[in-house]
Amino acid sequence: MLNCKVNGKEIKVKQGTLVIDAIKQADYDVAHYCYHPGLSVAGVCRLCMVKIGDNPRLQIACNTPVQEGMEISNEDEQVKDAVKWGLDFHLINHPLDCPICDQAGECELQIQYMKFGQYDPEMAEKKVKKRKVVDLGSKIVLDTERCILCSRCVRFTDEVSKTNELGIFNRGDRSEVGTFEDKPLENDYALNTVDICPVGALTSKDFRFRQRVWYLKNQSTICTGCSTGCNVKVYYNEEGLFRVKPEFNEDINGYWMCDQGRDVYKFVNKDFRLLEAQSVTEGQAEPLSAGKAAQLAGEKLKELTKVNGPESVGVVVTGQYTNEEYESLFDYMVNKLKVKNIYHWVNNSDTMDDFDGLLLRGDKNPNTYGLKEIMKKYSIQTNMSDLEGAIKSNTIKTIVVAGPENQAVYPDFNERASLFSQASNLIWFSAGPVSAATSKHTLVIPTKTYAEKSGTYVNYKGTHQSSHKVTTIVRGALSLSDSVTLMSGESILTKPVGPQKAMKTNFFVNKSGEL
């Protein structure tokens, strides 16, 4: 450990820490663009100026390791002046695009100008014009005029994705970031460059112009796109989810996430959801509330297990639910109904163990591990292929499916659904509509998606991660645990705590009925 002083505050830092990190550790703001903790040091923006000891010249904080007894200051007048006019240089050729720029509101130029700049520009020359709205493939739009040449994106494609698409071309104030001959930037991690770009030079096509960032709230959660379980932040408002960004977690994903994970929010939004339960009897569809449907399902299962025996019921589970939900489902099925035919629906068994070397895994379920654990706990050993025979030979007459919430990653979805439909009773828990479920008596019950419930997911290496509820999108949907509670005949209504007390403290409640 090394001792150093940041703006007079004594701190201890690890050997090899950079001055910029020491300043952050001491809770001071430091202006910077090019430094990113997940990338190598470039030292090109010259904004992270600090005064060290009484060296007459300022130094950059991002390329200077801390030494014992160092006295660092970034609140010195000299430093402030340097940062301010450094910022002026960055903005000399920057266009007046904020009204149409997606980055506005979270743009480092705006933030740092308000924090460290606030000068009157003294540049009399005309701005250098560069290329705008350059199409970089299906994901990204580049605006070279807005780029401040920090080279973060270039270093990302060199060091992290190792695809080397981006580079900086030309010299001086004609320098432009871009790909060779505008080739598309299509690697699996390309959208990370949009996140790390401190300005609006790289924008995501998916998010472009759909919302202003200041209309969005954010909340940390877990990506359910594959078994890696990256830590992410989802950005949402009352209309639904709009985008996903990675959150730092040293053990799981570092600073990054893959581009497929960024599409995972899509099935959560209302347009792709089942809004109420559906009971289909011989082709006659009838909508009903999820709670009613779950109670109905419970009664039906009770009756059917009594009449045909518990062996006539098959349960199919996918790896897309939380541990808590599995626990309640298995408890209900195994302990209450004595049903032992529980099958694990594996969507893509050939590519299950794929890994691209960085983050993305072939197992497109967030909680396969958790499901396997719980099956072991209840000592269930079944094989999905047995189910087909059992349905065909009519030994299994009733099927309960805890279906995938993200149906897009289940290539065999429709095929399986029509297989399950051959059984005479089908109860399907699903976040999205299931048009292929057409058994004689079908009950489709809407479930909550990962953004609407709290729970634990276990990733590929057994790390338990809890994710928290972000928002409610479909009011009528139930989590699997809630459905199971209703199926077993209990109520999910939470009792109000101390109703009398609430009456007393709330004047208006107390006065109601007196008007």
Add this chain to the structure above:
Amino acid sequence: MSIVKKPDWKANWYLIGIFSGLWFTLKTMVINIFNKDKMPTVNYPEEKYEYGPRFKGNHVLTVKKDGSVRCTACMLCATNCPANCITIAAAEHEDPTVEKYPISYEIDILRCVFCGFCEEACPVDAIRMGPEWQTPGLGHQDFHYDIQKLAYRANLKGGVLSRVDDEERHHAGI
């Protein structure tokens, strides 16, 4: 809050006040009858009063030289609006020099409080409040002003030109 007013001896002489008031009314009436053209009131709706151009009445979306809407869909007006009555949907324009434009821009004029904050927020002089103040309508559908009404209603005669022009800014090196 309750205000208690103490009885005042002057209140006993109210009749004098009433008669002096009536006398004034009578006097003005007689004067007006014989000097009709000097009367300060107008006979609405046959005669209408025109307010000055700075009056904050109905909104106008200005247009560019080519006649398209000037608005860039930056949402600053909607953000600044205290009544939350501006709804904008942005889209990508096929012309890369325009880039972003509103495919729909609606003001719920019944919720608008005519504060003028939208006008103040707009970076490109795309929205103004004009001197029109008569806004009759038959139902709520007449009070959701869309681009058609805000920019191209008949009495704007093809649209009001914005003071901010992209091309000019480009040539000026901004």
